[in-house]
Amino acid sequence: MLEIKDLQVTIGRHTIVDIERLDVAAGSRLxxxxxxxxxxxMTAMTIVGLQPNxxxxxxxxxxxxxxxxxxxxxxxxxxxxxxxxxxxQDPAKALNPMMRIGRQVAEAIRLHMDLSRExxxxxxxxxxxxxxxxxxxxxxxxxxxxxxxxxxxxxxxxIAIACDPKLxxxxxxxxxxxxxxxxxxxxxxxxLSVSRKMGLLFVSHDLGVIQTISxxxxxxYGGHLVEYGxxxxxxxxxxxxxxxxxxxxNPGIADDEHLGEVVNQRLDVxxxxxxxxxxxxxxxxxxxxxTAEIDACAEAPEISVxxxxxxxxxxxxxxxxxxxxxxxxxxx
Amino acid sequence: MFCLTRGSVTVxxxxxxxxxxEHHGQGGAGEPGSDLFVDAVVADVPExxxxxxxxxxxxxxxxxxxxxxxxxxxxxxxxxxWTPHDPLKLVVPDRLLPVGSPGYLxxxxxxxxxxxxxxxxxxxxxxxxxxxxxxxAVVVGGLLGLLTAGxxxxxRNVLSRLVDVGVALPGILIALVLAxxxxxxxxxxxxxxxxxxxxxxxxxxxxxxxxxxxxxxxEAAYAYGRSKWYVLLRHVxxxxxxxxxxxxxxxxxxxxxIEAALAFLGIGAQPxxxxxxxxxxxxxxLLEAAPALMxxxxxxxxxxxxxxxxxxxxxxxxxxxxxxxxxGLM
Numbered sequence: 001m002l003e004i005k006d007l008q009v010t011i012g013r014h015t016i017v018d019i020e021r022l023d024v025a026a027g028s029r030l031x032x033x034x035x036x037x038x039x040x041x042m043t044a045m046t047i048v049g050l051q052p053n054x055x056x057x058x059x060x061x062x063x064x065x066x067x068x069x070x071x072x073x074x075x076x077x078x079x080x081x082x083x084x085x086x087x088x089q090d091p092a093k094a095l096n097p098m099m100r101i102g103r104q105v106a107e108a109i110r111l112h113m114d115l116s117r118e119x120x121x122x123x124x125x126x127x128x129x130x131x132x133x134x135x136x137x138x139x140x141x142x143x144x145x146x147x148x149x150x151x152x153x154x155x156x157x158x159i160a161i162a163c164d165p166k167l168x169x170x171x172x173x174x175x176x177x178x179x180x181x182x183x184x185x186x187x188x189x190x191x192l193s194v195s196r197k198m199g200l201l202f203v204s205h206d207l208g209v210i211q212t213i214s215x216x217x218x219x220x221y222g223g224h225l226v227e228y229g230x231x232x233x234x235x236x237x238x239x240x241x242x243x244x245x246x247x248x249x250n251p252g253i254a255d256d257e258h259l260g261e262v263v264n265q266r267l268d269v270x271x272x273x274x275x276x277x278x279x280x281x282x283x284x285x286x287x288x289x290x291t292a293e294i295d296a297c298a299e300a301p302e303i304s305v306x307x308x309x310x311x312x313x314x315x316x317x318x319x320x321x322x323x324x325x326x327x328x329x330x331x332x
Numbered sequence: 333m334f335c336l337t338r339g340s341v342t343v344x345x346x347x348x349x350x351x352x353x354e355h356h357g358q359g360g361a362g363e364p365g366s367d368l369f370v371d372a373v374v375a376d377v378p379e380x381x382x383x384x385x386x387x388x389x390x391x392x393x394x395x396x397x398x399x400x401x402x403x404x405x406x407x408x409x410x411x412x413x414w415t416p417h418d419p420l421k422l423v424v425p426d427r428l429l430p431v432g433s434p435g436y437l438x439x440x441x442x443x444x445x446x447x448x449x450x451x452x453x454x455x456x457x458x459x460x461x462x463x464x465x466x467x468x469a470v471v472v473g474g475l476l477g478l479l480t481a482g483x484x485x486x487x488r489n490v491l492s493r494l495v496d497v498g499v500a501l502p503g504i505l506i507a508l509v510l511a512x513x514x515x516x517x518x519x520x521x522x523x524x525x526x527x528x529x530x531x532x533x534x535x536x537x538x539x540x541x542x543x544x545x546x547x548x549x550x551e552a553a554y555a556y557g558r559s560k561w562y563v564l565l566r567h568v569x570x571x572x573x574x575x576x577x578x579x580x581x582x583x584x585x586x587x588x589x590i591e592a593a594l595a596f597l598g599i600g601a602q603p604x605x606x607x608x609x610x611x612x613x614x615x616x617x618l619l620e621a622a623p624a625l626m627x628x629x630x631x632x633x634x635x636x637x638x639x640x641x642x643x644x645x646x647x648x649x650x651x652x653x654x655x656x657x658x659x660g661l662m
Contacts, residue, residue: 050554053484074559081556088555093548098570108556159556 001026001199002047002167006059007069009039009046009223014277016055017043017223020303024167027197029190031214031231033207033246035274039223040203044169047201048084049076063167082112085160089172091152095144101128101155102140108162127158131188150181154188161192167199168192174209186213207250211235219243222274222285229310239306239317242286245270284315292316394646400639408459411452419449420604431624438628441611442618447625451632453606458636461518461600462587465525470580472526473533474569480534481541482564492538498531503590511599521600525587536579540572574651581644585637592633608633 002024009017017039024030034040045051047061049071061068063083068076080086088094095104105124109115115123121140128136131154144152153173160168170189174182190213193200204210210217217234219227219242227240238244248268272289281287283298290297296315305311387395416437423444431439438447480491507524514520544550545568553563569576594600595609603610608629615625 048555050551077554077557077559079557080554086552086555088548088552090548094552096549096553096567096571098573099567107553107558111557156552159552162556 001064003062008058009042010056011054019225022218024199024201026199029193029200029214030216031202031210032218032220033210034220037274038220040220041171044171044203048080048086081108082163083165085165085168087156087160087170087173090176091149091156094156095152097144101142105158108159112163127162131158149177153185169201171203222280224285227312233310239312240314241290241292244318391646391649393642397639397642397646400635401643404455404636407452408455411456415449415452417446417449419453419606428622439624441625447628450606450611451628454608457601457607458588458591461521461591462584465522466580466583466587469526469529470533473530474537474576477534477537478541478564481538482560495531495534499535503528507594507599516599516602518601521591521594525590529583540575541568544568544571578644578648581640585640588636
C-alpha cells in the first residue's frame with residue numbers, strides 16, 4: 001500500500017534520511033525504531049509532506065500507486081486526514097487549547113466528508129467511544145486541559161482515524177505518557193489496526209514498545225535503514241551489529257530465581273554517541289561505535305537479504321542466529 | 333493588600349477542581365461517570381457560590397475597569413436622548429458660573445454653555461472616534477500580522493520591515509499632514525489614529541502568531557488536511573484572541589487620549605462639536621479665572637483612559653480558559 005523507494009531528505013548539505021526501500025502493506029503494522037535524531041520522525045513526516053520547509057525530498061513515496069513526492073500542498077491536503085492519519089508525540093501540545101474536544105474531532109470530518117451537522121455529531125460520539133473514552137457526550141464540551149494525558153492521546157487517535165484512513169502514522173504516541181497509560185494506548189492502536197484493516201506506521205525509540213505493536217520492524221541509524229524484517233527475525237535473530245547492540249542495551253526482566261544475576265550485571269552500552277549531522281564516518285555509519293568492525297566497513301554496505309524478507313546492511317553481520325533470542329523479554 | 337489576600341484564597345480553592353478530572357481520567361479506562369467520586373470531591377468545596385460571590389471573585393482591575401467604562405458608555409448614550417441643557421446654547425448672562433450653581437452642576441463656560449452637557453456630548457465624540465479607529469486598526473493590523481506570520485521567509489521579511497517602518501513613523505506627524513491636506517475634523521483624527529495603530533497592531537500580532545504556527549496542534553491541523561489560511565483563522569486567531577482584545581482595550585484608551593490631544597491642538601473635532609480636548613483647550617486662557625473648566629474634562633479623560641486600561645488588564649486574566657478554570661470562573 002505504502003511504498004518508499006530511494007527516499008532521500010536533504011537539508012542544506014546534510015542528508016538526514018536515506019532509505020532504499022520500505023513498505024507498509026495494507027492492514028499491517030510496521031515499527032520504526034532508532035535513536036533520537038536518527039531520522040525516523042523525519043521519514044514519517046515526509047510521507048505526509050510535513051517535512052521542514054527547507055528540506056529537499058527526492059526519490060519516491062507511493063501510496064496505493066499514487067506518487068506523493070512532489071505533490072502540491074493542496075493535493076497533499078486531500079490525502080492527509082482522509083487516506084493517511086497522523087498522531088503526534090505530545091498530546092498536550094497537539095490539541096488546540098482554545099477549542100472544545102467535540103469541535104476538534106469534528107474538524108477533519110467536516111473537511112473531508114459531506115455530512116450534516118447531526119451526522120457529524122453522531123460520528124464524533126461514535127469515534128470517541130471507539131477510542132474507549134467513557135462518557136463521550138460529556139467530553140464533547142470539554143477543553144483539552146481538562147483531560148488527562150491518556151485521554152488527550154485517545155482524542156488525538158479519534159481525530160486521526162476520523163475519516164477512516166487506510167494508514168495511520170503514529171510518531172512516538174506513547175513517549176509522553178506514563179507506562180500504565182502507554183499499555184492502554186498500544187492495545188487500542190493494535191485493536192484499531194486489526195478491526196479496521198488499517199496500516200500502522202509506528203515510530204518509537206523504545207524497542208519494547210515496537211516489539212509489542214509491530215509485525216515488521218525497521219531499524220534506523222543515521223538516516224539509513226540498517227535492518228528490516230519480521231519482528232521475530234529482527235529481534236530474535238538480528239543480523240546487523242547496531243540492532244544487536246541496541247537489544248543488548250535493554251535491561252532484561254528476570255524471574256525471581258535469576259534476579260540476583262540480572263541486578264548485579266552491568267548493562268551493555270553502545271560506546272560513543274550518535275555523531276552530529278555531517279560528522280558520520282564514510283562507509284557504514286555505525287563505524288567507530290561498532291565492536292565488530294572489519295576493513296570492509298569503510299565501504300558503504302550493500303543490502304543483504306536473508307530468508308523471509310529479512311534484510312540488513314552490514315559487512316560483518318551477526319552469525320550465530322540464536323544469539324539475541326529472548327534477550328528482550330520486556331514484559332508488556 | 334485586601335485584593336492580594338482575596339486572590340490567593342481563590343487560587344487555593346480552585347486547585348481542587350482540575351485535579352478531579354486528572355484522577356478519574358487516568359488511562360481513559362476510569363469512569364468519569366462515577367458520580368460517587370465526583371460527589372465526594374465536590375462535598376469538600378463549599379456549595380456553589382451565589383452570583384454575587386462569583387462576581388466578587390473576578391479580578392479587581394476588571395471590576396473597576398468595567399465600572400469606569402460602563403459609566404463612560406452610559407454617559408455617551410444618555411447624551412443622545414437627554415442632556416441637562418442644550419450643549420451649544422449660549423446664555424451670555426449665565427457665563428462662567430461656578431460649580432454647583434442652580435441648574436448648572438458643573439458650572440458654565442465663557443459663553444454660558446453648560447459644562448456638564450458639553451462633557452456628556454464630548455464623551456459621545458470620544459466614543460465615536462476611538463471605537464471606529466480602534467476597531468479598524470485592530471482588524472486590519474491583526475490581519476496584516478497574521479499574513480506576515482503565515483507567509484514564507486522572504487515575504488515575511490519584507491512585510492516585517494514594512495511594519496517596522498510603520499511603527500517608527502511618528503503618528504502625530506501623520507495627523508498633522510492629514511489635517512493640512514484634508515482639513516481638520518473628526519475624520520482627520522480617525523484616519524490618523526488608524527494609520528498610527530495599524531503597524532502597532534500588526535507588530536504585536538506577528539510574534540505570538542508565529543509562536544503558535546510552530547506548535548504541534550497547527551502541525552496536526554495540517555496533518556488532517558487543513559490549509560494554511562484556514563489554520564491561521566481557525567487555530568491561530570482564537571489563540572491570540574485574548575491578546576487582540578487586550579490590545580484593543582489598551583488602544584481604545586490611547587485613542588481617547590489621542591483624540592483629545594488632536595482636538596486640543598486644533599486638528600481634531602472643530603467647534604462647535606463638543607470634545608474633551610477642545611474643552612481643555614478653550615479653558616486654557618481661563619486657567620486662573622475658572623480652573624474648574626479645565627478640571628472636569630481632565631478628570632473625564634483620566635478616568636476613561638484608566639478604565640479601559642484596567643479593563644484590558646482584567647480581561648487578560650480571565651480570557652485564558654486555563655487560567656479561568658484555575659481560578660474557578662468557568
